[in-house]
Amino acid sequence: MSIHSRPVSPGGHAPVLPSYLREGVDKLRLVSLVTALPLAERDALEPLSRRVALDQKQCLYGQDEPAASVFNVTSGALRLYRLLPDGRRQVTGFAFPGDFLGLSLLDRFSVSADALGPVTACRFERLAFMDLLRGQPGLMMHLHVIMGQELSRAKDMMMLLGRRTADERIATFLMGLQERYVRIGRSPVTLELPMGRLDIADHLGLTIETVSRTLARLDRDHCILIVPGGVRLVDHDRLARMSAH
Numbered sequence: 001m002s003i004h005s006r007p008v009s010p011g012g013h014a015p016v017l018p019s020y021l022r023e024g025v026d027k028l029r030l031v032s033l034v035t036a037l038p039l040a041e042r043d044a045l046e047p048l049s050r051r052v053a054l055d056q057k058q059c060l061y062g063q064d065e066p067a068a069s070v071f072n073v074t075s076g077a078l079r080l081y082r083l084l085p086d087g088r089r090q091v092t093g094f095a096f097p098g099d100f101l102g103l104s105l106l107d108r109f110s111v112s113a114d115a116l117g118p119v120t121a122c123r124f125e126r127l128a129f130m131d132l133l134r135g136q137p138g139l140m141m142h143l144h145v146i147m148g149q150e151l152s153r154a155k156d157m158m159m160l161l162g163r164r165t166a167d168e169r170i171a172t173f174l175m176g177l178q179e180r181y182v183r184i185g186r187s188p189v190t191l192e193l194p195m196g197r198l199d200i201a202d203h204l205g206l207t208i209e210t211v212s213r214t215l216a217r218l219d220r221d222h223c224i225l226i227v228p229g230g231v232r233l234v235d236h237d238r239l240a241r242m243s244a245h
Contacts, residue, residue, distance in 0.1 A: 002059040076119030091203035171242035
């Protein structure tokens with residue numbers, strides 16, 4: 001059972017839950033992709049939020065579950081994936097601090113979201129969240145920007161999975177990850193890779209062997225340096241050329 005599928009008692013009070021789930025009103029720490037929300041809008045969101053904590057591999061919500069909640073990731077990283085009818089897995093993306101999940105108008109989640117390591121998020125009851133948006137145009141604009149960037153990433157992924165080589169796909173993935181890390185204040189040089197090689201493969205439409213060989217070749221060619229837990233971008237200009245559309 002996912003965290004999302006556990007009920008919230010009437011009146012917004014958290015139910016009695018296992019020790020791995022710690023929910024309670026928590027000061028919301030939105031990490032904006034563009035600019036920080038005004039204090040008044042953060043204060044409006046705070047009473048609606050419940051803190052959710054996940055351990056590695058725990059599921060925040062599952063594919064086809066009713067989409068009754070909206071989440072804002074405050075720390076850690078999640079893998080977003082969809083199981084295809086033939087049993088194969090397609091990793092559609094990764095969520096990092098500042099990302100909102102569950103903003104679509106679909107009645108059910110189209111993907112599953114599970115934790116790549118320890119994760120914290122703010123959970124909002126969806127109807128209450130949408131009601132708040134109607135009276136907060138600034139927040140609505142902020143979320144429109146986020147959703148526009150999500151759409152842009154989806155379009156980029158469609159192009160990426162077209163006729164690009166393995167080297168180009170890996171370079172594009174790393175450069176995109178760097179851009180997202182810069183937005184949340186992480187190092188633009190040494191990139192943490194909380195996801196495994198198989199996750200990257202399932203995201204880029206490659207095999208795990210191809211991902212491993214490509215990363216090793218980019219390391220030998222001094223484009224990147226493989227370090228514990230991630231990679232260091234050494235030849236940024238070459239990677240940028242490889243990832244150019």
